[in-house]
Amino acid sequence: MKSMRSKSTLLLLVLSAVFALLGLRLIEVALFRGADFLALAESNRYFLKKEAAERAVFLDRYGKPLVGNQKKYFRYVQKDRLYSDKVPINQEEALALLATDSAQVTHTFTRIYPYGEALANVLGYLSPVTAEDLSKESLSLDAQIGRLGLEKFFEKNVRSQPGISTLETNALGQKQRLVASQAPLFGQNISTTIDPLLSQLALQAMQGQTGAVVILDGQNGQVLSLISSPSFDPNVFSEGTDENKMRIRDYLQDSGQVFFNRSVSGAYPPGSVFKMVTALAALHHQAIQADTQVDDQGLLEVGDFAYANWYFTQYGRVEGLVDVRKAIARSNDIFFYKAAEWVGPTKLAEFARAFGFGQKTGLQIDGEATGLVPDPAWKEQTRGENWYLGNTYHFGIGQGDLLVTPLQIATMTQAIAHNGRLCPASLLKDGQIWCKDLALQQEHLDLVISGMLAACSAGGTAYPLFVFNQQQPFVACKTGTAEFGAADERGYRRTHAWLTAIIYLDRAEGYELKEPWFSAGDAFPRQLIITVLVESDQDKPFKEGSADAAPVVERILSGLLDKNSATSAAETQN
Helix, strand or coil: CHHHHHHHHHHHHHHHHHHHHHHHHHHHHHHHCHHHHHHHHHHHHEEEEEECCCCCCEECCCCCECCEEEEEEEEECCCCECCCCEEEECHHHHHHHHHHCHHHEEEEEEEECCCHHHHHHHHCEEEECCHHHHHHCCCCCCCEEEECHHHHHCHHHHCCECEEEEEEECCCCEEEEEEEEECCECCCCEEECCCHHHHHHHHHHHCCCCEEEEEEECCCCEEEEEEEECCCCHHHHCCCCHHHHHHHHHHHHCCCCCCCCHHHHCCECCHHHHHHHHHHHHHHCCCCCCCCCEEECCEEEECCEEEECHHHHHHCCCCEEECHHHHHHHCCHHHHHHHHHHHCHHHHHHHHHHCCCCCCCCCCCCCCCCCECCCHHHHHHHHCCCCCHHHHHHHHCCCCCCEECHHHHHHHHHHHHCCCEECCCECECCCCCCCEECCCCHHHHHHHHHHHHHHCCCCCCCHHHHHHHCCCCCEEEEEEEEEECCCCCCCCCEEEEEEEEEEEHHHCCCEEECCCCHHHHHHCCCEEEEEEEECCCCCCCECCHHHHHHHHHHHHHHHHEEECHHHHHHHHHC
16 A cells, blocks of 8 residues: 555655646746747748749840840649649740749750850859859859859859749648749949951861960950860750760860860960060160071081071071061071070060060950970979070970960960060950050061051962052061970971961951941941961871961851952952
């Protein structure tokens, strides 16, 4: 009996303790944490639904879109549920549902690139976020962000914030009513300097060759075209179809490195297109004069070494006495060996850096290479070696350790064309342009340009362009054939082809712009800089500026210009 009472007492104590704890918990919940639990209950009652917002676009120099956004519609299978399955529907079906029951319809946007490969490297593309992206910033799991080009550089500018609808739900997770809505916050459209049709023309002019084309406005450095070949179709990243996945895989395995932007990321020896810098440096430092002559007898011998002119190497012929104008027109190596020797490697390097070599131009694209400008101090510091006269000779003709990008060559050419004012290349139409005055004498610039005009005229090296200078010369250029890599068993090194040109459209007597450039008026520049690089390949390891790069410029100009009626009539009579 006593045992029974003890057990009852123990049970009563346990129950009292349990109820006491429950009472304390109730007091805590009701008095101290009631507001928290009320907020939690309210949050469970409401659901935030995001509405896809259209990404801002990039506009060409004429104010027309370079990219687009295509709406893709879906129908909710269970329209009242928060996490309903969705099935794709076409626009007609979507419009019908929107007119009768809009709650059944949702949409997303797909990025469209109408100019495909021609603008792929300058615009870039969109792809889904990765774990690395999510670790850097707060993004939606279904978001897409810019990769490469302008899409990447201006990601935060063109990205739009989705609209948000607040929905009331019941205990079964069903939508009850719309409580509030917040409109999307749209990104900023970016006005660029790009001419898409000229870019298509430039890519076609490459005819599948590996290399780059850069076209600038000669007066301000604005970029009209920035071509890297081979290229890729950015539209394959917009939808994850099996076909697109296969194409992406093929791109990644392509030996042509289609995602490598050769126009800004490729660093190459410039060869003879650098000779204008050597000429201007020597003139500026009074190492040579306009009438200074060098006797080309094929070889320049220094001790046990001999340095040849290309004309002697290829044809066994010599040029005789050569001044700076003829040296540029004929790309005479002997003259520029001596000019570099007389100005000296340190001053030549300083002059090259003033033109922007060895540093980024600051273009609004990631991945820009700096290149390399060597000098005696650099060689001593990096290699622990002395600088020799032979290094100076190679430097003077754009060889040796000198490395540049196609964009840097185009920018250098722009400075020569624009009275010695170096304008940083830009892809922004409305951006502020601050051009740097290189303090060059106009007579020196005129002398160099006269040599470039001669290079594109009969007797020069750029024979595919002679046709444009038969009347009033308006194409000034310089060819380049740049050696690189190790020598083969015969002692030859493979060569890339270069050509950089100034196109004076206001002097193009007998020619007129084709449509649509003719009707573009002042929006189309009156002075163009065209720089072309054609890489060596297995089929043709020895590319030449005159034979391989100049034809690209010829095809661009033929696609851009028409002979006017008066010229055509005169030719018919003759």
